[in-house]
Amino acid sequence: MQKPFQINRAYKEVQQITVAVDCLIFGFNQGNLELLLVHRGFEPERDKWSLIGGFVVNDEDLDDAAYRVLRELTGLEDVYMEQVHAFGKADRDPYERVISVTYSALVLKENYDDELVRSYKAQWFPIDALPQLIFDHEEMVEAAMRRLRRRVKTGPVGFNLLPEKFTLPQLQRLYEAILGEKIDKRNFRKKLSAMNFLIRLDEKDKSESKKGAFLYRFDEEKYNDVKHFSI
Amino acid sequence: MQKPFQINRAYKEVQQITVAVDCLIFGFNQGNLELLLVHRGFEPERDKWSLIGGFVVNDEDLDDAAYRVLRELTGLEDVYMEQVHAFGKADRDPYERVISVTYSALVLKENYDDELVRSYKAQWFPIDALPQLIFDHEEMVEAAMRRLRRRVKTGPVGFNLLPEKFTLPQLQRLYEAILGEKIDKRNFRKKLSAMNFLIRLDEKDKSESKKGAFLYRFDEEKYNDVKHFSI
Numbered sequence: 478m479q480k481p482f483q484i485n486r487a488y489k490e491v492q493q494i495t496v497a498v499d500c501l502i503f504g505f506n507q508g509n510l511e512l513l514l515v516h517r518g519f520e521p522e523r524d525k526w527s528l529i530g531g532f533v534v535n536d537e538d539l540d541d542a543a544y545r546v547l548r549e550l551t552g553l554e555d556v557y558m559e560q561v562h563a564f565g566k567a568d569r570d571p572y573e574r575v576i577s578v579t580y581s582a583l584v585l586k587e588n589y590d591d592e593l594v595r596s597y598k599a600q601w602f603p604i605d606a607l608p609q610l611i612f613d614h615e616e617m618v619e620a621a622m623r624r625l626r627r628r629v630k631t632g633p634v635g636f637n638l639l640p641e642k643f644t645l646p647q648l649q650r651l652y653e654a655i656l657g658e659k660i661d662k663r664n665f666r667k668k669l670s671a672m673n674f675l676i677r678l679d680e681k682d683k684s685e686s687k688k689g690a691f692l693y694r695f696d697e698e699k700y701n702d703v704k705h706f707s708i
Numbered sequence: 709m710q711k712p713f714q715i716n717r718a719y720k721e722v723q724q725i726t727v728a729v730d731c732l733i734f735g736f737n738q739g740n741l742e743l744l745l746v747h748r749g750f751e752p753e754r755d756k757w758s759l760i761g762g763f764v765v766n767d768e769d770l771d772d773a774a775y776r777v778l779r780e781l782t783g784l785e786d787v788y789m790e791q792v793h794a795f796g797k798a799d800r801d802p803y804e805r806v807i808s809v810t811y812s813a814l815v816l817k818e819n820y821d822d823e824l825v826r827s828y829k830a831q832w833f834p835i836d837a838l839p840q841l842i843f844d845h846e847e848m849v850e851a852a853m854r855r856l857r858r859r860v861k862t863g864p865v866g867f868n869l870l871p872e873k874f875t876l877p878q879l880q881r882l883y884e885a886i887l888g889e890k891i892d893k894r895n896f897r898k899k900l901s902a903m904n905f906l907i908r909l910d911e912k913d914k915s916e917s918k919k920g921a922f923l924y925r926f927d928e929e930k931y932n933d934v935k936h937f938s939i
Contacts, residue, residue: 492766493724496796496807535723535805539796563794563809565727565770574766576727576807578794631862 497577498543499530499614500558501621502551504586504601505638508650510657511586512607512618515550516598521572526608528617529599530577543580551599553592558582561621569613581621583655585638605657622657629655633674633700644682644690645669674699728808729774730761730845731789732852733782735817735832736869739881741888742817743838743849746781747829752803757839759848760830761808774811782830784823789813792852800844812852814886816869836888853888860886864905864931875913875921876900905930 502513514526531546533539540560547553558580565576586601593599602608607618628634635651645666653660669675674696681689733744745757762777764770771791778784789811796807817832824830833839838849859865866882876897884891900906905927912920 491726491763494727494764494766495722496725496727532722533725533796533807535725536798538798539794539807542796560793562791563770565764565773565809567767567769576764576770576809578796578807627862631858 495573495575496533496539497530497575498533498539498546499528499577499579499617500543500547501528501561501579501581501618502547502553502556502558503581503583503604503621503625504589505583505651505654506586506601508647508654510604510654511601512604513551513593513599513601514608514610516600517611518598522611525611526602527611528579528614532575539578540580543578547580551593553589555592556582556584556589561624562617564613564617566613571612577617579617579621581624583625583634583638626656633703642678642680642682642692642694644685644692646685646690648693672703674703726804726806727764727770728761728806729764729770729777730759730795730808730810730848731774731778732759732792732810732812732849733778733784733787733789734812734814734835734852734856735820736814736882736885737817737832739878739885741835741885742832743835744782744824744830744832745839745841747831748842749829753842756842757833758842759810759845763806770809771811774809778811782824784820786823787813787815787820792855793848795844795848797844802843808848810848810852812855814856814865814869857887864934873909873911873913873923873925875916875923877916877921879924903934905934 504511504513513529515529517523517525517527529547529550531542531549533542537545543558543560544554547556547558559582561579561581563576563578567574569575569577604622607615610618629652634655635648638651639647648669649660649662649665652665675693676696678692678694680692682692683689735742735744744760746760748754748756748758760778760781762773762780764773768776774789774791775785778787778789790813792810792812794807794809798805800806800808835853838846841849860883865886866879869882870878879900880891880893880896883896906924907927909923909925911923913923914920
């Protein structure tokens with residue numbers, strides 16, 4: 478006999494579970510992608526690195542918990558995060574049953590240097606040289622990276638990660654940093670020009686070569702309007 | 709003074725929270741998209757319609773909870789679901805603090821008619837004529853639809869939703885059902901042919917017109933290999 482509607486099970490009979498949030502702050506830094514981690518100063522898992530995590534309290538919205546935890550552990554306030562995934566394997570935390578919901582943001586690292594309170598032991602690591610992380614945090618990083626890559630391939634990303642005027646090599650390095658692979662220059666430029674949201678300026682950046690590279694800016698209206706983005 | 713590391717807060721001091729799962733099973737049915745709902749037979753919210761939901765118990769994986777709840781409430785076993793989003797507003801459930809994680813699947817409705825145990829009061833509704841739903845379940849439907857539409861626009865979907873041999877009008881109706889809008893036929897066909905994963909057969913379907921429509925099948929290898937999908 479199957480049980481009827483679980484839906485009618487009295488709320489008070491239901492087991493409750495500890496719920497956490499973990500924040501993944503990716504920083505774009507001079508052509509490279511980095512991830513902000515915190516150093517755990519207390520037991521359990523003392524002296525290990527982890528995502529920026531903490532527990533949800535009963536009267537706070539899940540999203541609010543993510544912002545509170547980020548603020549408490551790093552000092553960061555002005556970061557827009559999106560929810561990525563709820564991690565809920567029964568044994569994912571060896572100390573207790575904890576379901577953790579991850580949140581992620583991609584920022585220009587240099588914009589947050591001042592806000593980052595170093596005493597909280599938050600530290601940036603290059604995405605390809607992360608220290609060992611606790612629990613299933615590596616899986617969390619992978620899931621957030623997959624999402625970031627999907628996003629960057631299928632829609633406009635990067636407005637706030639480049640200076641207002643930028644060169645095509647700068648833009649390409651942003652995509653390469655997120656995608657974690659070299660991109661063919663000719664193909665990349667062909668696709669960009671098909672999408673029609675870059676405006677070439679009458680100025681050149683000569684910091685990297687004598688010939689110089691034309692500076693571009695985004696046409697914000699067209700950029701937001703691109704329907705068939707694919708890099 | 710800000711508090712130091714929340715991360716070191718002893719687990720036992722943390723408030724625990726009731727965690728639920730809600731399943732969104734979308735069914736493609738003769739050119740239309742439908743959603744499977746359950747009728748609540750008990751208090752609270754008796755006689756209202758809701759998503760297929762139930763509570764997570766302490767020793768089960770979150771994903772497993774979704775499959776158990778789906779099975780218990782509808783009899784469905786053979787459905788692959790993906791997690792969509794954790795809904796965690798403190799007041800989303802008027803009776804108690806409950807965080808709910810949604811799971812979603814898109815199936816060919818007729819494949820599940822036998823499995824669906826009608827006594828559980830599960831019922832399909834056209835996506836554009838849903839009854840009023842409890843709590844924030846409408847928001848859950850919208851989030852799952854947004855995800856489904858994004859997926860269908862940026863990657864191959866639909867292998868299992870069409871017969872092995874199908875016509876281009878059938879394929880177009882699938883996209884229109886999911887996207888909820890008419891698609892320009894010429895544009896649609898142009899994009900499809902650019903993506904190069906349809907094989908035209910030497911057979912016609914004459915059920916809808918005297919002239920008939922060519923039958924196609926997917927080239928599975930090419931279909932899975934499409935990198936720059938955009939409809």
